[in-house]
Amino acid sequence: DVKVTQSSRYLVKRTGEKVFLECVQDMDHENMFWYRQDPGLGLRLIYFSYDVKMKEKGDIPEGYSVSREKKERFSLILESASTNQTSMYLCASRSPRVPTEAFFGQGTRLTVV
């Protein structure tokens, strides 16, 4: 059974904190993604990674950075959390040979207070 695991289901952080969201996949997929999901806006791409140590900005990268040192792990970093980063964060992975199927984690609900 394929699996994408996000480290936390719920997080509450204070404004200005540095926040790390971790994602691990066990499918040996090259591609990994970070999205945020907000009501009425759908899923918006923050960053994606083609392969280890490779990353590309998505549609809304401002205030975020990423790290992919190992193939199975993709981390999203909020350099200085702000209240407008309160959202649901979804990680996904995909094989480039099957571009139609992305596997998602269960999501991290982040609240910044």
Place this chain on the structure above:
Amino acid sequence: QKEVEQDPGPLSVPEGAIVSLNCTYSNSAFQYFMWYRQYSRKGPELLMYTYSSGNKEDGRFTAQVDKSSKYISLFIRDSQPSDSATYLCAMGGDGAGGTSYGKLTFGQGTILTVHP
């Protein structure tokens, strides 16, 4: 204008109804089209995908793509309460025509409730 626009809903239908979910898109270079289903407090899961114009059927679900009109639809026949979820259309390309290789572009999602 957003690249992908999805009818926002929400939709509430009685059990057994036929449901139609729709998306339009602006970039003719999109090559593959998907529908994802997301249950409450879960991540999205792939429901159906297609590369070509026309209909693709899977049980009670039919995905329809009209590339000439830049329009995709998902039909659910004999809807069940277990179909209650958020449905997301998504599209992707190979990097040509303004698409970005690797990127999936999602619609805003439609919340569907099927009541017994």
